[in-house]
Amino acid sequence: MLLVPLSIVLVFLIGAAFWWSVGSGQFDDLDGPAHRILEDDDSHV
C-alpha cells in the first residue's frame, strides 16, 4: 500500500533528474566524448 505511492514519487524524481541532465546539455553530443579520449592533444589538461 505504501510502496505504490512511493514508487510514483521515485519515478517523478528520476524524471526530474533526467530533465535536468538533458537541460544541462549532457545528451547533446553522444559521440564526441567517446572520440575525445582517443585524441592525442592533452595540452589543455
Next chain:
Amino acid sequence: MHVAAAAVHDPASAAAPVQAACFHCGEPNPPGRTWQAAIDGAERVFCCAGCRGVAQTLRAAGLDAFYTRRSVTSERPVEARDEWAAYDAIAETTGVLRPGPDGECEISLLVEGIRCAACVWLNESYLRRQSGVTEVSINFATRRARVRWDGRKSKLSDLLRSVAAIGYRAYPYDPRRREALARAESRRLLTRTAIAVLMMMQVMMFSVPAYISDDGIAPEHQALLDWASLVLTLPVLLFCAAPFFKGALRDLRLRRLGMDIPIALGIGGAFVASAWATWSRSGAVYYDSVTMFVALLLVARYLEQYGRHKAADTIEAIARELPQTGDRLPRYPDASIVETVVASALASGDVVRVPAGAAFPADGCVLDGRSSVEEAVLTGESRPVARSAGDRVLAGSVNRESPLLVRVTAAGDATQLAGVVRLVDRAASQRPRIARLTDRVAGAFVCALLVIAAAVALTWLALDPSRAVAVTFAVLVVSCPCALSLATPAALAAGAGALARRQIVAVRPDALETLARVTHVVLDKTGTLTLGALRLNDVIAFGVRDRQALVALASALEQGSSHPIAAAFTDAAPPLAGVHDILAVPGCGVEGVCDGVRHRLGRPAWVGALHGHALPAGAAELPPDMIVTALADERGWLAFFVLGDELKPGARALVEALKRLHLDVSLLSGDREETVQHVAAATGIASARGGAGPEDKRAAIARLQAAGAIVAMVGDGINDAPSLAQADVSISLAGAAPLTQWTADIVVLGTDIGRVGDAIAGASRTFSVIRQNLAWAFVYNVVAIPLAAAGLLTPLLAALGMSLSSLLVVANALRLTRMHTSARRATSLRESPAIVPEAAA
C-alpha cells in the same frame, strides 16, 4: 494596391463586442481596456495596440485572408523597439549581404514565429509586396527565407521591419542561431521520449499483477494500482504526447488529414475511457497501452529527427568551414603590420597571411610561401595538394604545413564555398515530388482509417458494447502510416545527407528519384572520362640526341604558341635557349632555327618535306588514337612525339561500377572516331560514337529515350547544354568551373569521376529503401487492420505492433546515413595498387 482603412474605435467605446481573447494573438484580453478594429467584416478586439497594428497592417495590405487560413494563433508582436536599423550596418560589415553590380541583393533570413503553412504563405506574400523585392521563398522545415531584392529600393532593415509588422521576427541567417534552435528541439524531444519510456516501465509494473494473477486481485488493490497508473499516465498524455495533439489540432484547422489525427484520437479516447473506468470502478483500463504507444512512437520520432539533423549537419558543416576572421597585411609587402578582420570584410586585392593549420578565409592566389593544402570540403579529396606562389587556394580549405601569403580574389558570398552552400541550400528548400505524393496518400489513408474506425465502433456497439472501446482503440492504433509520413522524408533526408557528405548535390528536387530509375548512362569523353588536356606520352628518338634534349628543343619551338599541343611540350620540359626565327604555319606546325639549322615540328608530312626522307620504320605502328607530332631538321628525322588525352584515374572503375548496377553505358563525343573508340575500349564501354556535335548528341539521347530508356547524361556542365537538357537527369562534374555555369540536375563537386557511380548507387538505394518501407506498410496494414477490426488484437498488442512497425521503417531509412563508408572503402581499394593505410584502417 487597394488600401481599405480599418475602422478604429475609441478604446473605451461602450459598444465594444465581448470577445475574451485577442483576435490576433489569442491571449486573454486585459479587462477594461481593449483595442478594436474591423477585420474580415466584423468588429474584432485586440489585447494591445501592437496586435491591432499587425491586424490593420494585414488588412491594409489585403492579406486578412490570413485569419481564415491560419491554424494556430500568432505570436504577440514584440514591442516596437526599432532594432532593425542596426542590421543594415551589421549586414554590411559582416558581409552577409553583398549587393550585386545592379544593386540586387540576396539574403538568407531565419524567420521566427512560423508555425504553419499559412505563416509561410503570409510572409511570402507580404515580403513580395515590399518595394524592390523580386523573389521570396521560405522553407517551412528550416524556417529559412531566401529573399532577393533591389538594394536601391529597399534596405535590409525595411524588410526585417515589414516582417516584424506582421508579427514575425526575421534575422539574417546565422548558423549558430539555427543550431541553437535545433538543439533545443532535439532536447525537448529527448526529454519527452525518456519520460514516456520511464512512465511506461512503471505503468507496466502496475499492470503486471492484473495479467499474472489467475483469480484476479482484490478490488481495492486493483483500484489503487489503477489510480497510480492514472497519475503516471497523465504526464505522458499532457507533456510527452503534446506534439501529437498539437499536430492533430493543426491538421484539423488546416482541414487536412495527417497521421497525428488517428494517434491523438486513439490515445485520447483510450485515456478518457480508462479514466472513466477507474473513476466508476467498472470496465477495463488501457494505461499500459497508452504509455507504451506514446513511448515507442516518440522513440521512432527521435530516431527520425536524429537522422534529419545529421543530414542537415553535413550541409551546415560545409558552411562552418569558413573561418570567422583573417589576418590582413594592410601595407603589404611590409609584413610587420597585421590586423585581424572579419573574414567577410576582406575584399578582392587584400593580402592575408594564413598560418599553418588554419583555414583560408577567402578564395585567393598564393603570393609567397610553399605548403600543402587540404581541400576536402570542396572536392572531397582528403590528400593534401601542394600549393606555391601563383597557385589558386579556396576559402575553407586548410593550410597544412607552413604559412602562406595570399592575395584575395573573392571573399564572403563570392567564394566558391559560399556558392556551394547556396546551391545546397536551394536544393534543400524544395520538396521532391515523392514527398508531396506520400503526403497526399497519407491523407487519403488517414481518411479511410477514420471511416473504418467509425464503422468498427458502430458495429461493435451493436454486437458487444463492452468491447467497442477496446476494438476501436486497437484499430486506430494498429494502423501505421509511418512509412508514408515519417519514413519517406527521413529516407530522403538521410540519402541526400549521405550524398552531400560525398560532395554530391542534387540541385533539382526530383533529380534523385529520376536518377534511381535510370537505365542508360551517356558519358562525354573530354573532361569527363579523360583529363581534357594533352600530355606527352612517348618520345621515339631517331638520332643520338637524348629524349630530354629533344623535348626541350620542341618546347623552345612551341614556346610562343597557344595551340593545345604546345602546352604539352612546355609542361614537359623548359625551353632550350638559342632558338630563333620561329614561324608558326597554321594547320602544319612550327618552324625555327637552332644552331644555324632549320627545324620543323608538326604534321609528319609537312615536317618530312624539309629533308625529303621517307617516314622511318615504326612510325606506321603508332597508336591511331594518339596525336603524332614529328620533329626534324634539314638532314633528317629527329623524333616522333606521341601525345594523348589521358584517362581519368577512376574512369575504368566507374564504367565497371555502372555495369554492376545493370546500366547501359555509352560514350558520345565530338572527338575523332578512332580516339573515341580507343577510350571506349580502354574503359570497357561497348557503345561509343565519335564526331558527334552537340545536336547529334541530343538526337542520340532522344533516340534512346524513344526506345524507352531513362537517360542520365554525364558532362562537364558547360558545353553539352543541349544534351544535358535532353537527358532525363544530368550530372556534371564541377571541377574548377565557375559555379554559375552549372546547368545540371546533380552536381558532383571535385573531379573524382567515381562519384558519379556513387550518386547513382546512392539514389537507387534511397529509393529502394523507400519502396521497401511502402511495401512493408502495405502488407502490415492489410493484415493488421482487419485483425484489429475483428477484435482479435488487444489494445496492447495493437500499440506494440504499430510502434514496432514505425521503428522498423525509420530504422530502415536511417541505414542510408551510413551508406558512404562501404562505398568509399571499395573505391579506394579498387583504385589503388597497394592498400593505402586509410582503406586498411
